[in-house]
Amino acid sequence: MSTTAHAAQSGTNEPWFKYGVAFLSLEMAIAIAVSAYSLYMTFHGLGGFPGKH
Amino acid sequence: MKTHKVEQLIIATVGFFWCFLMWFSTAAFSPSIAAHYHLSIKALGLLASSAIWMAPVGRIVAGWASDRFGAPRTFAFILAACGLVSIASAYTTNYDLLFAERVIVAIAGVSFVVGIQHVAQWFDAHEIGTAEGLYAGTGNVGAGMGALLLPRIFGIDYHAAFLWLGAIALVIAGWYLARGSAAKTVERRELARGRSNVRGTVFVWSRYIAIALMLAYAMSFGLEIAMNAWLPGYFTRGFHDAILALGFSSVAGVQIAAGTFAAVESFCASLFRPFAGFMSDLFQRKGWTPLPFIAKSLPYAPRLHWLGIALILITLAMAALTVAGLTGSLHLSVIVLVAFGIFLSFGTGGTFALVPLLFPDRPGIAAGFIGGVSTAAGIVYPLVFASGANIHMGYLYVALYMFVPFVLFYFWAARYERHPEEHGLFNDRLAAEKA
Numbered sequence: 001m002s003t004t005a006h007a008a009q010s011g012t013n014e015p016w017f018k019y020g021v022a023f024l025s026l027e028m029a030i031a032i033a034v035s036a037y038s039l040y041m042t043f044h045g046l047g048g049f050p051g052k053h
Numbered sequence: 054m055k056t057h058k059v060e061q062l063i064i065a066t067v068g069f070f071w072c073f074l075m076w077f078s079t080a081a082f083s084p085s086i087a088a089h090y091h092l093s094i095k096a097l098g099l100l101a102s103s104a105i106w107m108a109p110v111g112r113i114v115a116g117w118a119s120d121r122f123g124a125p126r127t128f129a130f131i132l133a134a135c136g137l138v139s140i141a142s143a144y145t146t147n148y149d150l151l152f153a154e155r156v157i158v159a160i161a162g163v164s165f166v167v168g169i170q171h172v173a174q175w176f177d178a179h180e181i182g183t184a185e186g187l188y189a190g191t192g193n194v195g196a197g198m199g200a201l202l203l204p205r206i207f208g209i210d211y212h213a214a215f216l217w218l219g220a221i222a223l224v225i226a227g228w229y230l231a232r233g234s235a236a237k238t239v240e241r242r243e244l245a246r247g248r249s250n251v252r253g254t255v256f257v258w259s260r261y262i263a264i265a266l267m268l269a270y271a272m273s274f275g276l277e278i279a280m281n282a283w284l285p286g287y288f289t290r291g292f293h294d295a296i297l298a299l300g301f302s303s304v305a306g307v308q309i310a311a312g313t314f315a316a317v318e319s320f321c322a323s324l325f326r327p328f329a330g331f332m333s334d335l336f337q338r339k340g341w342t343p344l345p346f347i348a349k350s351l352p353y354a355p356r357l358h359w360l361g362i363a364l365i366l367i368t369l370a371m372a373a374l375t376v377a378g379l380t381g382s383l384h385l386s387v388i389v390l391v392a393f394g395i396f397l398s399f400g401t402g403g404t405f406a407l408v409p410l411l412f413p414d415r416p417g418i419a420a421g422f423i424g425g426v427s428t429a430a431g432i433v434y435p436l437v438f439a440s441g442a443n444i445h446m447g448y449l450y451v452a453l454y455m456f457v458p459f460v461l462f463y464f465w466a467a468r469y470e471r472h473p474e475e476h477g478l479f480n481d482r483l484a485a486e487k488a
Contacts, residue, residue: 016059
């Protein structure tokens with residue numbers, strides 16, 4: 001893997017960026033939680049994706 | 054007007070979220086509409102498929118319009134027009150008229166490229182992946198939220214749902230017009246406006262790298278919408294006995310289980326998209342260029358490599374879906390499907406982390422071409438999936454005969470170390486016109 005001069009050209013992150021990363025992390029956590037819950041329900045014959053019970 | 058790029062990102066995201074909510078609101082109420090008008094299965098299928106009819110051409114026009122007139126005006130027009138027709142459809146009692154009105158409301162789906170252009174006009178190169186990912190990923194959730202919440206809030210009263218969706222769209226349109234600003238600088242705005250002509254359109258459409266990105270988006274978003282339509286039927290037919298063994302005895306129960314597997318894939322593909330944009334930014338920041346052949350010295354080369362990795366993962370996941378299906382293991386297939394959904398998000402997020410950087414002076418036209426034409430792939434894949442004798446083999450056929458050539462073309466188009474956007478068809482003619 002080569003590391004080039006791109007990092008130097010990449011600029012520094014502004015204050016909004018950390019909130020953006022926090023928000024996208026929350027979205028991923030929601031995706032994992034809802035998927036895990038839905039699949040648990042389905043594989044135990046209890047229902048399915050929320051709203052489709 | 055004093056504003057901040059985060060405000061512009063929020064306006065675009067809310068507008069897009071609401072447009073996607075309107076786009077798929079017809080599907081959310083299709084059982085109620087079918088019962089009210091006594092629709093046949095064929096008519097119901099036509100109603101469901103109508104949502105995507107306007108996307109390919111509509112996105113191309115919307116992309117051009119956002120460069121020409123600015124994203125706030127274009128987005129507000131789409132919201133207002135679709136909102137008014139949605140309100141009208143709430144009072145319609147004739148099915149043919151309702152069908153026509155809902156096709157018009159589905160135009161809301163073209164707003165995606167307008168917001169992409171808007172965000173590109175405000176955010177700088179080093180953060181564009183995260184910004185576009187947050188916009189597109191969060192907005193995409195509108196489609197899932199529609200299916201999840203609308204029937205719960207409104208029950209079978211689709212008239213009230215269409216009325217409220219339209220009324221709130223008008224409010225958001227007013228907000229977009231009042232607070233939206235087309236670009237960070239006047240120079241950036243004028244550059245995009247000045248290039249929004251026929252020559253600019255031909256230029257973008259004929260670039261090898263633009264075609265490669267269009268195919269990349271067809272491999273990711275085009276495949277995502279195809280799988281939304283295909284997967285419930287696939288699991289119902291391909292794993293019928295395995296689903297019955299889980300304890301679902303009725304036809305409705307099997308549909309719930311099969312629909313859940315499809316929904317989980319779609320949910321992951323939407324909600325991991327901002328992460329994919331973040332990863333593109335991370336590759337850029339770290340300067341990672343691990344793949345062979347693809348350019349390494351371009352200012353945005355690491356993003357090309359991230360997208361290349363995403364396309365390889367999507368292709369491998371398609372092959373894995375076939376292998377998992379052939380083993381007959383439902384659990385294995387679902388695990389592969391979840392990974393597949395995440396890889397799709399890498400493709401969608403990775404593509405639009407690149408588009409504004411490759412065509413900074415024509416962001417709308419480029420987004421319209423790449424985000425528009427690629428949606429037609431959503432019609433092609435299910436036809437291939439359904440054509441084989443074995444229902445599990447279709448994924449492998451698509452991977453071998455479509456995706457492998459697409460990936461090879463991407464590697465070929467992304468190999469130029471200087472100005473890949475200068476390589477394409479009609480170079481001589483375009484140069485002569487410029488002179």
